Amino acid sequence: VQAQGGAKNYIAVMPDADMTASVANIMGSAFGCAGQRCLAGSVVVAVGDAYEPLKAELLKRAAGLRVGYGLEETTQMGTVISDAAKQRIEGMISAGENEGAQVVLDGRGSTIEGFEAGSFVGPTILDGVTSDMSVARDEIFGPVLSIMHAEDFDSAVDMINQSRYGNAASLFTSNGKHAREFKYRIRAGNIGINVGVAAATASFPFGGQKESFFGDLHGQGPDSIEFFTDKKILIERWL
Template identity: 45%
Template sequence: MNIIGHFIQGEISTEATRTQAVYNPATGEISKHVAIASKQTVETAIAAAHAVFPAWRDTPVIKRARVMFKFKELLEKNAEKICALIGEEHGKIVHDAAGELQRGIENVEYACSAPEFLKGEFSKNVGPDIDSWSEFQPLGVVAGITPFNFPVMVPLWMFPMAIVCGNCFILKPSERDPSSTLFIAQLLKEAGLPDGVFNLVNGDKEAVDTLLHDKRIKAVSFVGSTAIAEYIYTTATAAGKRCQALGGAKNHAIVMPDADIDNVVASLLGAAFGSSGERCMALSVAVAVGDDIADLLIEKLKPEIAKLKLGHFSDKTNDFGPVITAEHKAKVIGFIDSAEQQGATIVVDGRNAAPQGYENGFFVGPTLIDHVSKDMSSYRQEIFGPVLQIIRVNTMQEAMQLIDDHEYGNGTCIYTRDGEAARYFSTHIQVGMVGINVPLPVPVAYHSFGGWKRSLFGDLYAYGPDGARFYTHRKTITQRWPSASVREAKQFAMPSSQ
């Protein structure tokens, strides 16, 4: 039996009292098993990281950055293998996997600039012969808990920044598609990272709870569903840890009457159905302002959706692949069923999708639903599948109110030719990431990623400048070297620069 193991102290370990099946979602067959970490296994990984932290913390930042430069080179050199591992276990088509990997590599590139963003600040003569400066020091051992939908990119949001800032890292990736994550762990070692600085444990709630409660873990990063994000944040902060927990989403696109409708259709196809809709930034709701634009949007979407091709990850002509598990397929179909039962119109039905040769795979076809209302469960909850819903409103203000009233505030966009409308929308909408004629406004690596409301628990966003601040403590030092020939008078007033 092929068992995917842990990566602790620079070595792969497959020891486990429990394992879990890993499926090829295109065929529905078990391809591997993954070792599930016990509390003791996680504690072994934490101990390994804790032991090497002092030496890694004191390693010059330029040497830490050189490891990241080499790591970037190895990721690019091994891109084909990494994308195949993603496809085999997640199901996303090879071109989509390549996009995921590239966005991850861009975060490694940003981490390479650590000597610049960790320089700190210096002020001379803030008082008589007094200098003051700040510096950014690592926290210690930190942890990341990452989701199945981006098994390479989301870990690369976290550990390159944490490591280059001088921390040691414990990663708990998704147990559904662990192979690509384990492979990039091995590349880190090949890049010259000392053993123990990065450790990986596969597991479930037992592993997660061990990380959340162990006092040696100083911070936790998480990406996943809102219910789990809230649990992670509440538990971690109660244990005195720093935490950023990114949750779910319901991303809306407002389609204004003056929008370039052909551009809207083209971008909605990729944003709604790419990666089978299993993206926290997927555009799952199009809010059409006026019945005329709604009717035109559906008229143009239907023939384009009919052209979409789904199937195995290795066929580059496919547009998207299966969803992750049989259980998730049933969940997505359940949302489509509920929308129909609650009065929506199924315009394009993907419930019976079965690509030739892959009839047992976990496929859901592209689905378009019209006349959706804000009271329907398919609207209120995150579907996380290839389903695009249409809501009809009369005005832009009504569309914005709909978005603001939703519990999630991850991403949104507006399609319009009107600069005034776009500016008003981007200024006033209560959402963390906004696109103007851009369907997936995912910030580049030198900005930061995060939503509002129940899409993010914590004060700092992921990666970019916020990532550097999350994985460091600011320390401010004030220094004076008094003259040996001058005796200082007693001073009881609060010191100032007066």
């Protein structure tokens, strides 16, 4: 068996991180492709004093994203795949709100002039998210970013590892010690350090851990060749 599962990709941001670069990468990760990709970062864990400046800059940048028809040059984010997906995404935003999250940027009910039938969901940011909320546990697959707060690095690692998924996780920091600990302690198949989308080239095996992957050998790279290879052993003796 070789099957990719779901994902809930976390991004941790330390106080020593380059905030400008971090925000730019997070924006691309969360809202690129309208959040409809398996490696999209959907939860940001702001560590310590990074919380307030990170939240403020993410709100500013996300509110300024130009949503529209995907083939127009000025568009920065297009539609989600279908009306059913739009309804599901908006339903999950509402569920998070009902569970206590604060919708600080609301993309529900978005319409674009001239494309009223389009399945548009605007950039959405939820604050005050905790690990027990559905928006922190379940894959949304849309332009929705949840913000959590951790007191320190160890708490951030614990928050990330609580997820039943383990497709990808990233850390933004200028501290080599934290980077090294992160890559060894996080239970995910794709780890990024100062990278918003932890996607390797096709020459490397791709796949997550925990409920993000089912099987022994991952896709892409040598694992995919191994998976489709039938082996045989030849034993010969010449007299």
